[in-house]
Amino acid sequence: MSVTFEEIRLSLPHIEVAAHLYGPEDGQPVIALHGWLDNAATFSRLAPLLEGVRIVALDLPGHGHSDHRPLGAAYNIWDYAHDVLQTAEQFGWKRFSLLGHSMGAIVSVLLAGAMPDRVERLALIDGVIPYTGEAETAPQKLGESLQKLLVVDDKRKPVYASFEQAVAARMKGVGAVSHEAAERLAQRGLMPVPGGYTWRTDARLMLPSSMRLTRAHAWAFVHGVACPASLVLAEQGLLTQPAMLELTQALPFVLHRLPGGHHLHLDDQVGAEAVAAVFNPFFAG
Template sequence: MTLAFEEVRLTLPHIELAAHLYGPADGEPVIALHGWLDNANSFARLAPRLEGVRIVALDFAGHGHSAHRPVGAGYALWDYVHDVLQVAEQFGWQRFSLLGHSMGAIVSVMLAGALPERVTRLALIDGLIPYTGEADTAPQKLAEALTAQMALAGKRKPVYAAFERAVEARMRGVGAVSREAAELLAQRGLMPVAGGYTWRTDNRLTLPSPLRLTQAHAMAFVRRLACPVQLVLAEQGMLAAQPSLAALLADTPIDVRRVPGGHHLHLDDEAGAQRVADCFKPFLLAP
């Protein structure tokens, strides 16, 4: 596995983000967006296989080596959308493609739906729209979020006595991953503390959302997509398990490729990364 990349820090007007740069400077511009609680190493296996593409693999705010948002700020999906747009501005990219996994795929769809003139192509891995909620659930969801926010000061991150213990915990986490994938995510996601290691991620990332888009809101972004879209659907992933998947994809021009593997199929092993690359390389480089 080749891990050749350039580590950079991007000073945006409102926050500093970390990223890995892959590929030639004159390659097809792509911003790669990882999933919730992951980091830029999510693309460590896939990015080197996408020759000819210039990939900026971000650590989202609050993840990996990127800064945390200021006190009082939150981590709404539309805030990530703004971050990504600012990254594109920093690179001088008026048009660019997005490569997104899970939450990163959701952020990609929202940006491409909001500003279709900016996005050339969407390459999505096992993600499409966020968890939704209808109007009658809004008061209860806000109550849950407020209660969790008030309790946050007393919440402590787990501390693992050894790196290996953290890897094992990540293997069992949301979107279970292989040991090698967990090691890659942990290498970038852990920091040393008294007693061992803990995660760099902002504790606020685990707070429940105070407001969810309705199904109609979420699908409005999908229906406004104007660029080619390819979705790699993991056959044993999280998206395939949703009973509403067929309805979500009905009447959309999304090119769906069903690929063996779990939710992190692009990272779990070399074979999975190659299968995803075989889908995305010709797609991202298409004239």
């Protein structure tokens, strides 16, 4: 993989995060957000193909080379919106666009819906709203989360004897990926430990959510988005269930259906170029 980015670290007021910088310094400001358990390398194929933009591809807290949240803190999805906003503040960006994949797309919608005056454009890949839960399930969800929190332990993360074993495991993980995509994510996501390699990700990311937004909450954020929004749907992605397809049809966003899996922008060059062909005119618009 050729190096087409600059590696940086940002000391935000509440946490230190790592990121990859792509594109010209005078390009349109874009903050790129990866999916759950992934890292900034998810944009390593796509970002170099996007024109006229200055991309900050974050490792979200608990992922990649960014710090983990302090002990006792949670990984609520809406807290990532604060991380993104503080990143924009570091660069002095009062208006910026968001490029999000999966969980990163969900965070993008939450932030754009909450602070429409700050977000210029939304470029989303196979993600839009979080898994929702209604009020009657909230006590059970909180109880399950608290119980799991009592026993969470970084030592229980899997240890792989070789880099290649870790790559093979990631290929079969959430949102299965190609071998080369898994290699790219693993190169940034693994760290050496006695006995081999394990993931840098915080074990608390595997905990069940303590609370979920209701469907009404989620739609309120969608309808709060005031900027242009373009959503790429992978034909073999995670939004192919009938209920999710029905949901996407009701979105006030421009939809583009492309062949490929959930990581179509990373799995191969053809997929990355197809996504870039959608987003280049969108950002230029």
